[in-house]
Amino acid sequence: MNIKIFLLLSLLAISGITAVGQQEATALTFSISVNDEMKASFNPDGRLLIYLSKTEKPEPRYSSVFDGKAFIFGKNFHNWKPNEIKEISGDNDWIKTSEWDFNSVPQGTYYVQALWVQNRDAESRSNTPGNLYTTAVEINTNKTQLVKLSFSETIPERKLEDHELVEYFEMESPVLTDWWNKSMHLKASVLLPSGYKNNPDKKYPVRYNVAGYGGRYTRINSLIKNEEFMSWWTSEDAPQIITVFLDGEGPFGDCYQLDSENSGPYGEALTKELIPQIEKQYRIEGTAKSRFVDGCSTGGWVSLALQLIYPETFNGCWSYSPDPVSFAKMQLVNVYQNENAFYNDRGYLRPSMRDIYGEPRFSIKQEITAENVEGYSNTYVTSGGQWGAWNALYSPKGKDGLPVPIFDPVTGAVNKEAAEHWEKYDLLKHTASNWPELGPKLQGKINIWMGDMDNFYLNNAMRDFDEYMKNTTNPKSDAQIEFTPMKGHCSNYSHKKVLTEIQQKLDEME
The missing domain is CATH 2.60.40 (Immunoglobulin-like)
Structure with a gap:
């Protein structure tokens, strides 16, 4: 060892200061x-x-x-x-x-x-x-x-803003209560149009809004506090459309409003229980032609999935920055082919988030490590987080009564048997395998926006979905799928824009 380095390290040791790259530690x-x-x-x-x-x-x-x-x-x-x-x-x-x-x-x-x-x-x-x-x-x-x-x-209970156009809705779900063998409730908030209370005999079209990940029915509060939006909403220019803000809560995180082996029949609860009840209670027209669905991120995926899986229940979806619509590009993971979710084939950590210039923010491994801490099973499976909810929806139920993890919570090794079960929820596979029957029911109903620098790499899967839709025949799809260069996650989403476009469609139908 160089004598100068030796003397420097000795002095550092005597003084109690650690060498470069090291840090003193303390017990708590x-x-x-x-x-x-x-x-x-x-x-x-x-x-x-x-x-x-x-x-x-x-x-x-x-x-x-x-x-x-x-x-x-x-x-x-x-x-x-x-x-x-x-x-x-x-x-x-x-x-x-x-x-x-x-x-x-x-x-x-x-x-x-x-x-x-x-x-x-x-x-x-x-x-x-x-x-x-x-x-x-x-x-x-x-x-x-x-x-x-x-x-x-x-942590206090949630509450809605006190406003004459805001209503709270809650009902016990018979189908979920029976499935879970305990009382299960569905919640929502309702934003009424400005003319609702002055027109007691009028019936209204409805927009079902699905939140980004984990969003609750209380997100209506942010709109009520938005002076610009409310000034428009209470003006004569605003559409006379009822908005129902669905609740994202489920037993393993966001319920994604679909049937699941792990969370239960949330799709059935939505379409056969909540929608009929809420449309009866709030003077909604109650026909598929006057029923629409929208959302961004998780809400973008759910709104698109609801339109694809229940094509005759809704008359149009506005899907912004949806979660991966193909699990061959689950962010940067191909769950069907890749051996590991944390590391790519070259041994590099896979990022989960980036900025719009491509700079990574954090990795999938970091994300799962955090969810492992949150989960009562010591894994992301019960975290209530994003990966936990995806896993609960897409994976089969395990022998322990919990969702089978799609990949090992520590090593990231992909479970191929679980991946096979995920195919049922792969929206690209679902659309392609059912196109002859599904295609005619979707005409004029698909509206999708995606930033081409989506922060969670969601544009990759959407490019594949777009390519498939462009090459459909019998019928040729008329889906409107827009990509905007250098735009990130949900950056173009607007409640006002969605409501305006729904009204335009209603006007065209008359």
């Missing part, structure tokens, strides 16, 4: 209690999530783990008595997003917060009503220390 222990006001609502069984973030805002429980500034640890606990103070040390059985554990936390300033996920029967995700959380505590890991946290806050 936790003492977690339940605030007196929370004890009555505290469920002794749940999943504890501990967040460490290098930034104060947003709260650690909302921080992104994909920028290297926030980390999540997850572990199930049972029989945690409300009066018990849980002492936690750095054992190795935590599922985590970091490469280090509580025994070796890199030195620095962190904001620490805990979340108690105790309400899984009601909702599938972590930051949802009924779950408890602590306030964030600032620490500096310059020494071994005990971090004291107390569950003092409850």
Whole structure:
């Protein structure tokens, strides 16, 4: 070794400073209690999530783990008595997003917060009503220390904005209740047109809006708070169309509004229960000619899938930036041919998100690692996240009663048997195999927009779908599929634009 380097390293060691590329680490222990006001609502069984973030805002429980500034640890606990103070040390059985554990936390300033996920029967995700959380505590890991946290806050129930044009809808679903053997409810919010209450004998066309991933019926609130939209909506220029905002909640994340071996008959519940009931209650015309569906991202995929699978139920879909419509290009994964979802054939990590200039933001492996922490099974299968929901919809039910994972949660190895089951939900395969019967029912009904630099690589699958539709015969498809250069995910989506185009179609039908 060069004598100068040797002397430098010796001095560093004597002074307690680490060499370049290394970082001193500290052990953390936790003492977690339940605030007196929370004890009555505290469920002794749940999943504890501990967040460490290098930034104060947003709260650690909302921080992104994909920028290297926030980390999540997850572990199930049972029989945690409300009066018990849980002492936690750095054992190795935590599922985590970091490469280090509580025994070796890199030195620095962190904001620490805990979340108690105790309400899984009601909702599938972590930051949802009924779950408890602590306030964030600032620490500096310059020494071994005990971090004291107390569950003092409850995530509140959702509520809609108070507005004369807003209605809340809820019904028990007989078919889902029977399937799950417990009471299951469907929820939605309704945006009425400005003339609704002054025309008690008039019947209206309807637009069913499907949210982006995990979107809830409360997303109507953002429109009500949008002064520009509401000024237009309450003007004489706005279409007289009722919008129903469907709820995305399901047992394993977003239900995707379709029948599933794992989540149950959500497609049947929508088409045979919710739609008939809501159209009766709100003076909707109740015919397929006056019924439309739209959405972006997950909502883009669901709206297109509903139009393809129930072609005679809807008279048109407006699908923006839909999730992968072909699983041969499930983002950058070919689930039918690739051996591994995390790494491509050259051994490179597959990105899951990019900016519109192609710069990767995070990988599929990072995404799954985070979902593994959230999942009560210690895997993404029960995370309530994006991959968990895709997997619940497309995969068969396993012997353990949970969805069969499409790929290994740690290694990324693809399960070929599960992939075969996914074919049923491959929209390109479905369309191609049923075109002689399906094609005539879709004429004039398919409207799709896609940014050609979609942030989640969704344009790849849509290019294949577009190519197929352009080459159809008997009949020749008239699907309107638009690609816009250098546009990203959902960047052209507009409620006003969709409503205006639906009205144009209604005018053409007269």
